Amino acid sequence: MNIKDHIRSIPDFPKPGILFYDISTLLAHAEAWKDAVGQLADAVKPYKPDVLVGIESRGFLVAAPLALTLGLGFVMIRKRGKLPGDIITHNYDLEYGSDTIEIQADAIKPGARVVVCDDLLATGGTMVAAINLLRSVGAEVVAAQFLIELAFLKGAEKLDVPVNSLVSYES
Numbered sequence: 001m002n003i004k005d006h007i008r009s010i011p012d013f014p015k016p017g018i019l020f021y022d023i024s025t026l027l028a029h030a031e032a033w034k035d036a037v038g039q040l041a042d043a044v045k046p047y048k049p050d051v052l053v054g055i056e057s058r059g060f061l062v063a064a065p066l067a068l069t070l071g072l073g074f075v076m077i078r079k080r081g082k083l084p085g086d087i088i089t090h091n092y093d094l095e096y097g098s099d100t101i102e103i104q105a106d107a108i109k110p111g112a113r114v115v116v117c118d119d120l121l122a123t124g125g126t127m128v129a130a131i132n133l134l135r136s137v138g139a140e141v142v143a144a145q146f147l148i149e150l151a152f153l154k155g156a157e158k159l160d161v162p163v164n165s166l167v168s169y170e171s
């Protein structure tokens, strides 16, 4: 199964000059998606995680089925103001402006081995922020797992954990 055959690229979204890699077509194809989740499971298993974390929102689509497949719990990192109860917040800078992500304070046991999952690695800013947030609650981040890596943006160079992706694009 070639996963790239099920990913659609759409030019000029969300703005002119950006090529958007759309996973809707992969998600809609049960056989291809099952195969992709199996490949993700094979990639993540060697890190022996205690728990998987997904980054809102497309990261949830990757982390939740993967956690079920591996028999692990799944924890959400969400954007500002979405999580109830005691929350730990992390603010981070973007090219223009800033953003905030959050996790529930009791979601991760101190020292837990965590693999963080997202659908796509672009500049790496989102994953750097997620790793910093997880470390602030005592997680041991053992890997970052993606479905897609936009290798030409060199986001992996910003990450100080092992980085895995199922498919990579050079432009």
Ligand SMILES: O=P(O)(O)OC[C@H]1O[C@H](OP(=O)(O)OP(=O)(O)O)[C@H](O)[C@@H]1O
Pocket (backbone or CB within 6 Å): 055, 056, 057, 058, 059, 118, 119, 120, 121, 122, 123, 124, 125, 126, 127, 155
């Ligand atoms: O490596 P980066 O440059 O940080 O970009 C990658 C992030 O961008 C996308 O999320 P988006 O903010 O579009 O949110 P969504 O998942 O809710 O669509 C994608 O799902 C990653 O989380």
Ligand SMILES: Nc1ncnc2[nH]cnc12
Pocket (backbone or CB within 6 Å): 018, 019, 020, 021, 022, 120, 122
């Ligand atoms: N080019 C892209 N395609 C899909 N999702 C993205 N998230 C950030 N950059 C993206």
